[in-house]
Amino acid sequence: MSSACGEQQRMVRRVALVGTPNVGKSVLFNALTGSYVTVSNYPGTSVEVSHGTAKIGGQSWEVIDTPGMYAIHTITEEERVAREILLNERPDVVLHVLDARNLERMLVMTLQLVEAGLPVVLVVNIMDEAERMGLSFDLDLLRQRLRIPVIGAAMARKRGLDEIVQAISEYQPPSEPRVVTYSRLLERDIAAVTSRMSGSYQLSRRSIALLLLQGDEEVAALVRHQESDNAQAIEQAVREIAFVRRESFHLDLSMERKEIVRKAVQGVVQIPAERRETWGERLSRLAVRPVTGVPLLLIALYLGLFKFVGGFGAGTLVDFLEGTLFERYFNPWISGLVINVVPWWPLQELLVGEYGIITLGLRYAVGIILPIVATFFLFFSLLEDTGYFPRLALLVDRIFKRFGLTGRAVIPMVLGFGCSTMATMVTRTLETVRERILATLLLALAIPCSAQLGVIIALLSKVPGGLLVWAGVMTLLFLLVGFAAARLMPGETPMFYMELPPMRLPQLSNILTKTYTRMQWYFLEILPLFVLASVLLWLGKITHFFGTLVNAMQPAMQAIGLPKETAVAFIFGFFRRDYGAAGLYDLQSKGLLNGRQLTVAAVTLTLFIPCVAQFLMMKKERGWKVSVGIFFFVSSLAFGSGYLLNRLLSATGWV
Amino acid sequence: MRLSDKAEEILESMWIAIEEEGAAFLDLDLIGFALDDPACRELAGHALVEVRQGMLYFRPEGREEGRATIRRHRLAERLMMDVFNIKGEEGDLKACEFEHLLNEGVDVKLCTMLNHPTTCPHGKPIPPGDCCQQARQNGDLGVVPLTECKSGQQGEIAYIQTEDSKKMQKLMAMGVLPGNRILLTQAFPSYIFKVGFSEFAIDTALAREIFVRKL
Numbered sequence: 001m002s003s004a005c006g007e008q009q010r011m012v013r014r015v016a017l018v019g020t021p022n023v024g025k026s027v028l029f030n031a032l033t034g035s036y037v038t039v040s041n042y043p044g045t046s047v048e049v050s051h052g053t054a055k056i057g058g059q060s061w062e063v064i065d066t067p068g069m070y071a072i073h074t075i076t077e078e079e080r081v082a083r084e085i086l087l088n089e090r091p092d093v094v095l096h097v098l099d100a101r102n103l104e105r106m107l108v109m110t111l112q113l114v115e116a117g118l119p120v121v122l123v124v125n126i127m128d129e130a131e132r133m134g135l136s137f138d139l140d141l142l143r144q145r146l147r148i149p150v151i152g153a154a155m156a157r158k159r160g161l162d163e164i165v166q167a168i169s170e171y172q173p174p175s176e177p178r179v180v181t182y183s184r185l186l187e188r189d190i191a192a193v194t195s196r197m198s199g200s201y202q203l204s205r206r207s208i209a210l211l212l213l214q215g216d217e218e219v220a221a222l223v224r225h226q227e228s229d230n231a232q233a234i235e236q237a238v239r240e241i242a243f244v245r246r247e248s249f250h251l252d253l254s255m256e257r258k259e260i261v262r263k264a265v266q267g268v269v270q271i272p273a274e275r276r277e278t279w280g281e282r283l284s285r286l287a288v289r290p291v292t293g294v295p296l297l298l299i300a301l302y303l304g305l306f307k308f309v310g311g312f313g314a315g316t317l318v319d320f321l322e323g324t325l326f327e328r329y330f331n332p333w334i335s336g337l338v339i340n341v342v343p344w345w346p347l348q349e350l351l352v353g354e355y356g357i358i359t360l361g362l363r364y365a366v367g368i369i370l371p372i373v374a375t376f377f378l379f380f381s382l383l384e385d386t387g388y389f390p391r392l393a394l395l396v397d398r399i400f401k402r403f404g405l406t407g408r409a410v411i412p413m414v415l416g417f418g419c420s421t422m423a424t425m426v427t428r429t430l431e432t433v434r435e436r437i438l439a440t441l442l443l444a445l446a447i448p449c450s451a452q453l454g455v456i457i458a459l460l461s462k463v464p465g466g467l468l469v470w471a472g473v474m475t476l477l478f479l480l481v482g483f484a485a486a487r488l489m490p491g492e493t494p495m496f497y498m499e500l501p502p503m504r505l506p507q508l509s510n511i512l513t514k515t516y517t518r519m520q521w522y523f524l525e526i527l528p529l530f531v532l533a534s535v536l537l538w539l540g541k542i543t544h545f546f547g548t549l550v551n552a553m554q555p556a557m558q559a560i561g562l563p564k565e566t567a568v569a570f571i572f573g574f575f576r577r578d579y580g581a582a583g584l585y586d587l588q589s590k591g592l593l594n595g596r597q598l599t600v601a602a603v604t605l606t607l608f609i610p611c612v613a614q615f616l617m618m619k620k621e622r623g624w625k626v627s628v629g630i631f632f633f634v635s636s637l638a639f640g641s642g643y644l645l646n647r648l649l650s651a652t653g654w655v
Numbered sequence: 656m657r658l659s660d661k662a663e664e665i666l667e668s669m670w671i672a673i674e675e676e677g678a679a680f681l682d683l684d685l686i687g688f689a690l691d692d693p694a695c696r697e698l699a700g701h702a703l704v705e706v707r708q709g710m711l712y713f714r715p716e717g718r719e720e721g722r723a724t725i726r727r728h729r730l731a732e733r734l735m736m737d738v739f740n741i742k743g744e745e746g747d748l749k750a751c752e753f754e755h756l757l758n759e760g761v762d763v764k765l766c767t768m769l770n771h772p773t774t775c776p777h778g779k780p781i782p783p784g785d786c787c788q789q790a791r792q793n794g795d796l797g798v799v800p801l802t803e804c805k806s807g808q809q810g811e812i813a814y815i816q817t818e819d820s821k822k823m824q825k826l827m828a829m830g831v832l833p834g835n836r837i838l839l840t841q842a843f844p845s846y847i848f849k850v851g852f853s854e855f856a857i858d859t860a861l862a863r864e865i866f867v868r869k870l
Binding site: 071258395 | 824856
C-alpha cells in the first residue's frame, strides 16, 4: 500500500518558479499551465501562491509560482514563503527566472540556489528587450561555467517556451555540480559549522551553514530540530564566528559572491558603449517627474476612471444591461414565469419580489456591478502591465509618509477604487503592522469602490456642484484622518524602496488574464453575499422587521436631512457598499431626493461602514479588536460628517 | 622642525588671540606661562615669535606654523567626534593629546579621510591646507551621501552606513554594493538611481545611508 502511495506521489512531479519580482515569472507560469490555476494562501501565512498543472513530456507536472525573492537569505514574509516552498515542497526542478538586462546582479541568487544543491534550470528572460538595448549574450559559455541548463527566453513573446519545457522534462542533476568556492577565510568558517552537522537537510550543508552565519532564525530553528545532540556545538561555533566577523560578515559575503559572479559572466555579456534610450525609458522619465508626472496621472485618471469606468462602464453598459436587458425584458419575463409556476407568495417574493434573489440580487450583480467592476479591473490591469504603479508610488511617497505610510501603499489604495475588500487583502504586502492598520482604516473610510463610484458619479453628475462637494469632502477627510491617525498611532517611519521595472507596452493576453483572475475572485466572493443579502432582506420584509428597522433609523436619517426611505439604501449598504449606492439610484429615479439630500446621502454612504465582505476581510487580516474599532470610528464619522455637511449646505445653499 | 607639545599649545593660543580675536599680541600671563619657560625660548629660538615688553608677537614663519598647528588640533577634534564618537570634555582632552601625532603628512591623510572639513566641532574655522585647496581645484568632493548628488551625476558606491542590518541586506540585494556604478537620475520627490540596467526608487532616509564617491 505504502509503495503504491509512493508511486502515486512520484507520478506528479513538481516544478517551482523562483526569482526577483518583475522578471516574468507569472507570464511563464501562465504559459506553462494554461488556465488551470488555483491561487491560495500559503499555509499559516497570508501570502498567496499560485498552483497549476501542466503536461510536460507526456507527464503531469505541478507548477508552483513562488512570491518574488531577492536572495535565499530571506527578509520579507513573501521571501520566507518562497523559501519554504523550496524547503518543504521538494520541487523536482527549480526554474530560476531572471532579467537578461540584469544578468550579473541576479546571477547572485542563481549561485545561491546551485550552492544549495537544488535542481536549478536558469531562464534568462526578457532577451528581446535586452537585445533591443544592444546587449548580446553567450549563454553556452554561461551553461558551461555554471553546469546547469541555461535558456534564453522572451516570455512575453513565448520565445524559448519549447526549450524550457524540454529542459524540465529532460532534467538530469549535473554529474559534477559546480562548487562555489569562497576565500580561504570564509571556507574555514563554513567548515567549522558543517563539520559539526549530522542532520539531513533539503539544502546543502554549506548553504545551511552560510544561512546560520547570516543569522537566519528560521534556519537556526530548523537546525535545532534536526541536530538534537550537536545543536549546541553548532550554535557555539556560529556565535564565535559571528563575533569575530561582526563588523562586516554580510558585506564580505556579498562582495565575494559578487566577485564570483563577475568572473562567471566575463565574456558572457557584451554591453554596448553607447546606451540607446528606449521610448519606455523616455515615458518613464515623464512619469516620475512631478511637473509632467502629475498631469500624466490626472489624464490617466480622467480617461481611465471618469471616462472609461464612469462613462462607459457605469453609463453605457449599465444602461444597456440593467435598463434594457433586465428591466425591460428579463425581469418581467421571469416574474411572470415564477408567479405562474410557484403558487406560494413568500417564495414568489424571495425569487422575484422587490428584494428577490433574481430580480434584485442578480440584477444588481450582473446589471450594475459586473460592467463597472469589469471596466475598472481592465483599466487597473492595463496600468499594472505597463509598469506604471511603482512610478506612481515614488511620486506620492512624500505625501503618504505624512499618513504613516509609504508610497508602496498607493497600490492597495488605487485597487480600493475597484474593490476595497480585495484592497484590504492586498494591504498585507505592506511591511509593518502599523502601515497595514492605517491603510485598512483609510480604505474602510474614504476610498469608494468602483461600483459605488460609478453609481455616485452617475447620480451626482445630475446635481450641479454635487460631485465637487462630494470629492472635496472625501479628499479632505482622507487627508485629515490619515494625518491624525499617523500621529495618534505611534511607530517608526517606514522606509520606502522599490524596484522600477521598465515601462513597456501592455500585452493584451496579460491584461485579460489578470482581469479574468480578479473578476473570478470578485464574483466567487460576492455572489454568495448577494444571495444572502437578498434572503435577509426578504426575511426582513415578510416578517415586517425591515419596516421596523427603517422606522428605527428615521431619527438618524432626519438628523442628516434625509427622507426615511433613504434608510433602505443604508441597510443595503451594510450588505454591500455598492448595493447602497445602487439603492440611492433607485430612490433618485423615483424623485424622492433633491440635490442637497443626494449629495449628503452620497457622502455619508461612501464614508459609512464598509460592506460585510470588507468587514469580514478586515477581521481576517487585522483581527477582531482592530476591525471593530475601525467599524465604530468609521460609522460615527460618517454620520457626523453627514450631519455637518447637511447643515453647511442648507446654510450656504451651495448645492 | 619638531616643536614640543607645550610650544605647540602656545602657538595655538596665539593663533586664537591674534588671528581670530583680533589682538595684536598674546599676553603670556593670561595662559599661565612665564617668559623664561623653555617652550617660549624654543619658539623664540626657532625665530617663530618675537618677545617685546613681555608680550608675544608672531613672526611670518610663526604665523604659518600657528596656522598648521591649530589646523591639526581641530582636525583631531573632528576625528574624535565624527569617527570615534568621543564627545564633550573627554573628546577635547583626547584631541589635545592626539594632535601632536599629526605630523609629516598624517594630517593630510586625516583631512582627506574626513573629506576636508571647514569647521571644528565647536564651529571654529579649520584653516585649509594644501590638500583642501587641491581638492577644491579638482572639484574632487570625496565621498558624499547620495542626497548630496545632483540628478544626472554618476558615482561609485563607496560604502553603506546603516545600523539596521536588514536595511543593509535589502540594499545589497538590490545591487547597492561597494564598487558598483550608480547613476542618480532624479532627487525629488524620491531618489531614483540606476545600478546596471535596473532602476530603483528610495526615500531620503535610505539615500542618506548610501555613500558615493563621485566620478
